[in-house]
Amino acid sequence: MLGLSKKDTSFLIAVIFLTLATPILLQPFPEGSALAQFNAGYPDLMQRFAIYGIFAIGFNILFGLTGYLSFGHAAFLGVGSYSVVWMYKLLSYNVVPGLILAIIMSGLFALLIGYISLRRSGIYFSILTLAFAQMSFNLAYSVLTPLTNGETGLQVYTDDPQVLMDAASPSSPHFFGIVMNESSKIDVGGWLFTFNNGYYFCAIIAIVVFYLSMRIFRSPFGIMLRAIKTNQTRMNYTGLNPRPYTLAAFVISGMYAGLAGGLLASMDPLAGAERMQWTASGEVVLMTILGGAGTLMGPILGAGFIKYFENIFSKINDTVLHGWFSALPDGLEDAIVFLFHPFIGKGWHLTLGLLFMLVVIFLPGGLIEGGTRIWNSVTGRNRKKKQDQGDHHPKPAAHVN
Amino acid sequence: MDAIILQILNGLDKGSAYALIALGLTLIFGTLGVVNFAHGALFMLGSFCAVTMQRILTLSYTIEDPTQKDFLGNPLKVDTPYLVSWFGESTGQALIEWSVPLAILFAIPVMLLVGYVMERGLIKHFYKRPHADQILVTFGLAIVIQEIIKYFYGANPIPTPAPDMFKGSLDFGVLIGYAQNTIIYPYWRLVYFLFSAVIISAVFAFLRFTTFGMVVRAGMADRETVGLLGINIDKRFTIMFGIAAAVAGLAGVMYAPINSPNYHMGMDFLVLSFVVVVVGGMGSLPGAVLAGFLLGILESFASMNEVKSLIPGIDQIIIYLVAIIILLTRPRGLMGRRGVMEE
């Protein structure tokens, strides 16, 4: 179906189901219970899951397939956001012109940066992309303020032209009248589910671009990209020039990032310069590697993991802890709170750092490998596979480096 | 002309911090082939060695002084450092004042140990893993180190002044025939520059003129062969990691009076130091030092009013602009070798 193999089709269907059911799946705990703190099914976070998922999927097309590690993808995210907000300011709150412009602008930007940076490889390439992104950030924060509104972030003012706005148009981002920040809430016996227009808009786009990335992974183009990662020299010898392919991958992933940035501004009509900082570029690298670079689903998992920590763990404070353990005797309660204290609230960075290290140390293939291991041990496939390997490949290749 | 001399002096000083950090980073990369994103954190730990030394020297006992009141109207608690009560006011205060230079003695063993533990406990397991994994795990480690420091010392910068005799500045202009106050240069920055020159020369001399250094250099060139010759190269590389950590730590200790240490100062230097290392050429020690000073001086020039009015915002991007130009004209940085970190 849709040009996919049977296995991929069922995978895609599973992804579609998971994405559409997210508002339910992320609310496992009833409202008002102590564990409701861990629910993530509110519009803003779900939107972020989808948007950063798109960002990471795009990044993975470059990094996962070609092995080129870009440290400057946040620049495209920022360009996308600025494009969308400028379209709000000039035309109207309809997100479509902005998103189209975001993809075009980030594509052009990626073409320029990619054309220059791809003249080098390895860490030299990484530093070139980092340099471009940091230059964009620094300039956007200061000299380019007329264009970006600097520190404050680009936003819509009442005296902006907005030529396509009339009295009936919604005064916040919308898709032909479907207002992004509207949602319907359903209360089912204590569980509160929020179905948000904006989330579904992002989710549908995410599914479409996920499908596209699947096609890219399976296409001859994708195989060509993998060849670049495996052995560029050998590819050169066969008479193929890898540059156009890498550049194409770079531009595609830049457009994914621009789309993600555009969607961020579609959910929330403000574009801040921090989106272009190196920490933001680093974040998508972490998401991809943490989830499992080169796998289809990994980057999305990584994106969800990091965003979940940022938004849920940072909000647990001592009062919340005391609330959870209030049933315990006072001394014990205080001791437990004291024990947890460094890891929650203002200490969420510490928890995240420790988890990074644990995942990288014990799961070299990222979260996706963890998932596979659990799955294999549940189904017992591991043992069978090991036997298989023992039969056919007596020794793993020794010269892998 | 005087403005240019002034900025060259400034640049040399900025550059000496960059060069020291980049030197340590390159030592680790050149010997072990590991991209260490926690190197900025080591620099920060060094600065906090100075803070800790200051804390140790000002360890105090508290007496309540009923004649004075604190902000709540309770009797004021007056802290008197033990040093002051043991050695008298002047000697005690003088010792406290010298806490930053004294911290050097304290920082060397601490940082060697930190480096050793880090290499044996964590980095060792990552030699065969891809660079991306090394980056991720050391980045995670950097966050953890940073958060631990934040937990104990808070997020606010902590003032760590230099000894009184190094306060104020040298009127360098007068020495070379300019009017008063045209070229001034703080004494402590002069100390920092000389200090870094000594450390850099010491590292180079160590690698060039000692047997240990020779073996390490041989190991950098061809690890396998050196191992086959029956030399325990791993042990030596571990020691090199410790030395690199100590170099970063010392850079941090001496930097404490220039800018009050805070827990995220390592991250501020991280990106910059990688740019320096790459511009110098991956794995090249002289390249790292050269690039450090070059970028320091160029950064200083870019902050001159004359230059800024010509190209607005140039000081925001100069480092990156230079990096791009150098990498496009010299594919492996200033002094990089072919084939290092290019795949």
Next chain:
Amino acid sequence: MSKFNLNRRTLIKSGAAFGAGLAMPTIFTSSAFAYTNEPKGGTVTLGFNVPQTGPYADEGMDELRAQELAVQHLNGEGDGGMMNTFSSKALKGNGILGKKVQFVTGDTQTKSDAARASAKSMIEKDGAVMINGGSSSGVAVAVQGLCQEAGVIFMAGLTHSNDTTGKDKKANGFRHFFNAYMSAAALAPVLKAAYGDDRRAYHLTADYTWGWTQQESIAAATEAVGWETVNNVLTPLASTDFSSYIAPVLNSGADVLVLNHYGGNMVNSLTNAVQFGLRDKMVNGKQFEIVVPLYSELMAAGAGENVRGVIGSMNWNWQLQDEGSKAFVKSFGEKYGRPPSNSAHTCYVQTLLYADACERAGTFNPCGVVEALEGFEFDGMGNGPTLYRADDHQCFKDVLVMKGKENPTNEYDTLEIVEVTPRAQVEYAPDHPMFAGGDLGQCNSGA
């Protein structure tokens, strides 16, 4: 040992019950509420959005302490603090409108994006009716815009840029903290008295919106008292070493250096300037001086002995001796063992002011709260008689001019009050050119 016995009969029964549960989900959209997050139960939730990671984490911690204290006082715990000295007596110590006050916290990371994300999660997930806190103008403007769209009240924390109540003002947003214009208006006469009226000033300015508005304000006010502005140099936000900007200052003919920096930037630039020995130099026959227009206790602590004798301004200081300040310092000091900072004071006062406005309006509806706060005159909160001006939602009150203490007796005693500049001197017209271009718009209740 219990036995789980599943037979046809119980299966049908439980199945029917489950089906009934599924068949009766209450579907409602946001319009079921009269306004965003209308509190339905016995509690009301406030959102405290402060930096908990990054360079301003300590300042955020202090804000959070003050906010927790305010919640205690509102709920009738503790000694009541400023509720006893507050001129409005609507608050009774039984929560707000009889509902017990709860709070949720979030981390702004001092980044606009992260701040909006955490504010959104408080509004969408936790049902917060008001967002309070923050430690930079970029964040304040971003969160203020968000609250306007979402239909909740924003009570700004530390934000000093003219834009927050100037070109970026919003009907749902209120600022208690003072601004760059007020700093300048308070500082100029003191600077003239201390350093004379024929000074030449050299400005170093953080290259972003807040820095520019402050530089513009200070330059205008000092020029009005006869000073000359020799130069204004913009420094990158990411700078940590300011030596190359400070080195040329002495040679420029200037005899005063104005540092329009905040936080880490300010600590570093001041430390660097003192390192260069600027304050020991004589230029134009006068002692060289440094001015830091915006002070905070934490910055002063970070810069250590370098602040000695340096003049700046503050919104409030714990050394004030009026009844309100004394009551607040006492209850804060007894709870946390340290005096509160001025950002803590602002967050505490903002929380009380919000609660009081709800009581007086008789509702949590943002439009009612806006109406109750607009033009509200009050006293007893530490800054003397204060007005929340209706035109731009800016508080007008006395401003403190501070100076670094020469001989601090302890770690909190770094600054001393030079002058309490009366409110009349720092007032300005709502259409002042430095604040022009904005529009409050209509209050948004989210309905």
